[in-house]
Amino acid sequence: MSSVESARPRREPRIAAPRAKAAFNADAWLPKLVLAPSIAASLVFVYGFIGLTAWISFTNSRLMPRYALAGVxxxxxxxxxxxxxxxxxxxxxxxxxxxxxxxxxxxxxxxxxxxxxxxxxxxxxxxxxxxxxxxxxxxxxxxxxxxxxxxxxxxxxxxxxxxxxxxxxxxxxxxxxxxxxxxxxxxxxxxxxxxxxxxxxxxxxxxxxxxxxxxxxxxxxxxxxxxxxxxxxxxxxxxxxxxxxxxxxxxxxxxxxxxxxxxxxxxxxxxxxxxxxxxxxxxxxxxxxxxxxxxxxxxxxxxxxxxxxxxxx
CATH class of the missing domain: 1.10.3720.10 (MetI-like)
Incomplete structure (x- = not known):
C-alpha cells in the first residue's frame, strides 16, 4: 500500500445513524400511539356527551331527544x-x-x-x-x-x-x-x-x-x-x-x-x-x-x- 493511500482518512460506515434515528422516532411516537385510543374514547364518550347533554338542555326534548334549539x-x-x-x-x-x-x-x-x-x-x-x-x-x-x-x-x-x-x-x-x-x-x-x-x-x-x-x-x-x-x-x-x-x-x-x-x-x-x-x-x-x-x-x-x-x- 502506498503512503498516499495510507494517509487518506478512512470513512466510517453509515449504518448506525439510520438505526438511531429510527429508534428515536419510535421512542417519540410509540407512547402517543398507545395513548391515542384512550384519548379519542375520552373525547367522544366524556366530553362529546357532555356537549350533547348541554345541547339537549336548550331544546324541547321530551321522551326522545330533539335537536332544534329552543332557548333557555x-x-x-x-x-x-x-x-x-x-x-x-x-x-x-x-x-x-x-x-x-x-x-x-x-x-x-x-x-x-x-x-x-x-x-x-x-x-x-x-x-x-x-x-x-x-x-x-x-x-x-x-x-x-x-x-x-x-x-x-x-x-x-x-x-x-x-x-x-x-x-x-x-x-x-x-x-x-x-x-x-x-x-x-x-x-x-x-x-x-x-x-x-x-x-x-x-x-x-x-x-x-x-x-x-x-x-x-x-x-x-x-x-x-x-x-x-x-x-x-x-x-x-x-x-x-x-x-x-x-x-x-x-x-x-x-x-x-x-x-x-x-x-x-x-x-x-x-x-x-x-x-x-x-x-x-x-x-x-x-x-x-x-x-x-x-x-x-x-x-x-x-x-x-x-x-x-x-x-x-
Whole structure:
C-alpha cells in the first residue's frame, strides 16, 4: 500500500445513524400511539356527551331527544320546580356532614394505623372492605339495619330495651341523615387509606427531632404533620365532593328519595325527570347544573392549592 493511500482518512460506515434515528422516532411516537385510543374514547364518550347533554338542555326534548334549539326554557322549568330546590338543599344536608365525617374519622383511623401496630394489615382491609361493595349492596344492607322492627330495633329489643325505637327512615326530617351514615361507612376507609399514604410519606426524622425538643405525639401531628399534608387534604376533599354530587344508587337502594322527596338528591331528580316523566330537556338541564356545581367546587380548591404551592416556594 502506498503512503498516499495510507494517509487518506478512512470513512466510517453509515449504518448506525439510520438505526438511531429510527429508534428515536419510535421512542417519540410509540407512547402517543398507545395513548391515542384512550384519548379519542375520552373525547367522544366524556366530553362529546357532555356537549350533547348541554345541547339537549336548550331544546324541547321530551321522551326522545330533539335537536332544534329552543332557548333557555328548560332551565326556567328547572328553576321553577320545587323538587329541584329540595334536591339541591338535600345535597348540602348530605354533602357537608358526609365529607366532614369521612375526613375526620378517616384522618383519625390513619393516625392510629400510622403507629405501626401488629394487626395493621387486617384493620386496613376491614376499613377498605366497604368501598369494595357496590352502593346498591351497601344501601340494601343499611336499609335492613335501619328498618323499624328489624336491625337496630330488633337488637335493642332483644337486649331488653322494649321502648327503643329508631324510625329515621320514615321521618322526612331525618331520612337524609340515614344516607349520610351509609355513605360515610362506605367511603371513610378510602379516605383513611389516602391519609395513611400521606402520613407514610412524612420523614421519620421529623418525629425524632420534635420528640427530642420535648413535643408530644399529639402536638407533632397537630402542629407539624397535619399542616404539611395540604395536598392530601385537597385530594381527599375533591374526591369526596365528586362522590357527593354523583350519589345516586345508594339513595335509590336505601330511601328511594323518600319519604316523599325528603332525601332526593340532584342525581335522583335528573333520572326521574329524564326517564320516568319523559322530560329529557329538564333532566339535561339538571345534569348541567350538577356539572356546574362540580366546577364551582373544583376551581376554588385548585386555586387555593396552587396559591399555597406558590407561597411555599
Amino acid at each position: 326554557g328548560r332551565y326556567r322549568e328547572l328553576f321553577a320546580n320545587d323538587v329541584w330546590w329540595t334536591s339541591a338543599a338535600n345535597l348540602g344536608w348530605f354533602g357537608i356532614p358526609f365529607i366532614g365525617l369521612c375526613m375526620g374519622v378517616g384522618l383519625l383511623l390513619a393516625i392510629l394505623l400510622d403507629q405501626k401496630i401488629r394487626i395493621e394489615g387486617g384493620l386496613r382491609a376491614i376499613y377498605l372492605y366497604p368501598m369494595a361493595l357496590s352502593s346498591i349492596v351497601a344501601g340494601t344492607a343499611w336499609q335492613w339495619i335501619l328498618q323499624p322492627g328489624a336491625g337496630i330495633d330488633k337488637v335493642m329489643h332483644d337486649l331488653g330495651f322494649a321502648s327503643f325505637s329508631f324510625g329515621w327512615l320514615g321521618d322526612p326530617d331525618k331520612a337524609i341523615f340515614c344516607v349520610v351514615m351509609a355513605a360515610a361507612w362506605q367511603s371513610t376507609g378510602f379516605a383513611a387509606a389516602l391519609f395513611l399514604a400521606g402520613l407514610r410519606g412524612v420523614d421519620a426524622e421529623i418525629f425524632k427531632a420534635a420528640q427530642v425538643d420535648g413535643a408530644t405525639l399529639p402536638v407533632i401531628y397537630r402542629k407539624i404533620v397535619i399542616p404539611g399534608m395540604r395536598p392530601v387534604f385537597f385530594s381527599v376533599m375533591l374526591i369526596l365532593a365528586h362522590i357527593t354530587i354523583k350519589t345516586f344508587d345508594l339513595v335509590v337502594a336505601l330511601t328511594a328519595g323518600g319519604p316523599g322527596t325528603s332525601s332526593s338528591l340532584p342525581a335522583i331528580f335528573m333520572y326521574t325527570f329524564s326517564f320516568n316523566r319523559g322530560q329529557l330537556g329538564v333532566g339535561a338541564a339538571a345534569s348541567m347544573m350538577m356539572l356546574a356545581t362540580i366546577v364551582a367546587v373544583l376551581i376554588p380548591l385548585m386555586y387555593l392549592e396552587s396559591r399555597s404551592a406558590r407561597d411555599a416556594r
